[in-house]
Amino acid sequence: MHDLTTNCVTANRRSLRLGIDLDGVVADFNRGWMARYNAQFDTRLEPELVTAWDDLHPHTHFSDTRAFWRWASGRGDAAGPHRTSIFRDLPPYPEALAALAALAAQKHRVVILSQKPDWAVHDTLAWLAEHRIPTREVHLTSRKGSVACDVYLDDANHHLEAIRQARPSAQICRFVRPWNRPTESTIDVHKWTDFVRFVDDESSIEAS
Ligand SMILES: [Mg+2]
Incomplete structure (x- = not known):
């Protein structure tokens, strides 16, 4: 009931x-962050790479999850030209x-x-x-x-x-x-x- x-x-x-x-x-979280990452770091990540929960930073140059999320937040030097987080422009x-x-x-x-x-x-x-x-x-x-x-x-x-x-x-x-x-x-x-x-x-x- x-x-x-x-x-x-x-x-x-x-x-x-x-x-x-x-x-x-x-x-589409993975397609979104990868598009931003690829553009910033001249890489060619594809969403199909992610096959496990939190399987994110191993596909990047970031050393750990914390560094990945700091970049993803749009804060700090690693964020480059972005002034928003990855959540602003996910497709x-x-x-x-x-x-x-x-x-x-x-x-x-x-x-x-x-x-x-x-x-x-x-x-x-x-x-x-x-x-x-x-x-x-x-x-x-x-x-x-x-x-x-x-x-x-x-x-x-x-x-x-x-x-x-x-x-x-x-x-x-x-x-x-x-x-x-x-x-x-x-x-x-x-x-x-x-x-x-x-x-x-x-x-x-x-x-x-
Ligand atoms: Mg979800």
């Missing part, structure tokens, strides 16, 4: 609260924006759930605005399960597991990526059209 009472039922479909992660789900995944628009048009509520350090907050908000993400609710938090949703979509195993702990009755979807693995009692989603179809089915079931 869902513990939400604010959703409405229209035309035999219940509108659902959809907790949507950004990086690795809506925003959206193909189909992600159209899928979110379709879900919002179906009266589902898109709730953004993204873990971000303080230095990335304003770039993330600017990114959401630039791409006209159809949301009225943005939570930049590591405790995604603290935000009640009917369906969650994430690509990070640690978030999927924590959400499951916090929300035993929610539907939780894993966006299948090379850097994650199957998680107990989550639904695998391989592409955005899969997720839209799942939400459509779920809203129909709930309304029946």
